Amino acid sequence: MTASGNSQPVAVVTGASSGIGEATAKTLAALGFHVVCVARRQDRIAALAAEIGGTAIVADVTDGAAVEALADGLTRVDVLVNNAGGAKGTQTVADADLDDWRWMWETNVLGTLRVTRALLPKLIASGNGLIVTVTSIAAFEVYDGGAGYTSAKHAQAALHQTLRGELLGLPVRLTEIAPGMVETEFSVVRFGGDQDRADALYRGMTPLVAADVAEVIGFVASRPPHVNLDQIVIRPRDQATATRKFTRPESD
Ligand SMILES: NC(=O)c1ccc[n+]([C@@H]2O[C@H](COP(=O)([O-])OP(=O)(O)OC[C@H]3O[C@@H](n4cnc5c(N)ncnc54)[C@H](OP(=O)(O)O)[C@@H]3O)[C@@H](O)[C@H]2O)c1
Numbered sequence: 001m002t003a004s005g006n007s008q009p010v011a012v013v014t015g016a017s018s019g020i021g022e023a024t025a026k027t028l029a030a031l032g033f034h035v036v037c038v039a040r041r042q043d044r045i046a047a048l049a050a051e052i053g054g055t056a057i058v059a060d061v062t063d064g065a066a067v068e069a070l071a072d073g074l075t076r077v078d079v080l081v082n083n084a085g086g087a088k089g090t091q092t093v094a095d096a097d098l099d100d101w102r103w104m105w106e107t108n109v110l111g112t113l114r115v116t117r118a119l120l121p122k123l124i125a126s127g128n129g130l131i132v133t134v135t136s137i138a139a140f141e142v143y144d145g146g147a148g149y150t151s152a153k154h155a156q157a158a159l160h161q162t163l164r165g166e167l168l169g170l171p172v173r174l175t176e177i178a179p180g181m182v183e184t185e186f187s188v189v190r191f192g193g194d195q196d197r198a199d200a201l202y203r204g205m206t207p208l209v210a211a212d213v214a215e216v217i218g219f220v221a222s223r224p225p226h227v228n229l230d231q232i233v234i235r236p237r238d239q240a241t242a243t244r245k246f247t248r249p250e251s252d
Pocket of ligand 1: 014015016017018019020021038039040041042059060061062083084085086087107108111134135136137178179180181182183184185186187189210
């Protein structure tokens with residue numbers, strides 16, 4: 001790719017076609033990174049890459065060959081943001097849908113593993129690599145109807161935190177970003193496309209927006225090389241835990 005041949009640092013953002021990933025790609029581009037925007041929806045990442053002067057690479061993080069091709073196409077990687085992921089369904093454990101569980105584990109856990117492993121040599125070779133993994137408060141809390149997602153996010157966080165120790169002595173920093181409620185396409189995806197149900201979740205409270213999280217990732221990426229922000233939890237003021245939020249009464 002063109003940008004890897006020059007001196008501009010390169011950031012790879014997975015799940016850049018919407019929400020936190022899209023906002024993060026914009027933030028990192030504004031900070032001077034050449035951003036490689038990765039997702040499955042080609043039209044969206046192509047438009048984003050054109051807007052921010054980056055590169056769009058279509059890759060499904062659940063597809064090993066696609067992830068290898070992504071890595072092979074890059075000669076330089078300074079920052080990796082493992083953001084692709086999400087939730088499907090709200091079934092109890094008793095009624096668990098195995099396909100939904102497989103989707104969540106494949107995307108959040110094994111997707112993060114595949115992309116991280118494929119890009120790790122280049123992150124180390126950069127001399128000042130950074131891996132940001134977007135987990136969730138679901139990485140350290142559980143709630144009824146959430147086991148498929150909370151177990152996947154717990155596992156994704158364990159993978160990320162293990163790497164922190166395994167890479168000691170190498171020039172790579174690792175930051176886990178654990179957001180609470182952020183209004184993106186997340187809930188629409190979780191509820192199978194039911195926009196009304198997603199809207200109802202945020203009614204009467206003020207959730208985070210994607211840019212709130214992206215700004216924090218930008219702060220992380222602009223610290224000096226010896227400073228490692230290990231874990232950052234970011235929630236709306238209206239949310240205390242995964243199950244406790246403040247809801248204002250309807251005014252009309
Ligand atoms: N929103 C929240 O409340 C919240 C809270 C805590 C943590 N998070 C986490 O934040 C991350 C981003 O979510 P979001 O809120 O921004 O949701 P979103 O708007 O639904 O974005 C999810 C992104 O992941 C990408 N993606 C999904 N499956 C993929 C796959 N197999 N391969 C490549 N890309 C894939 C999607 O792109 P394509 O569909 O185009 O592939 C999309 O760009 C997720 O890891 C999520 O678990 C979200």
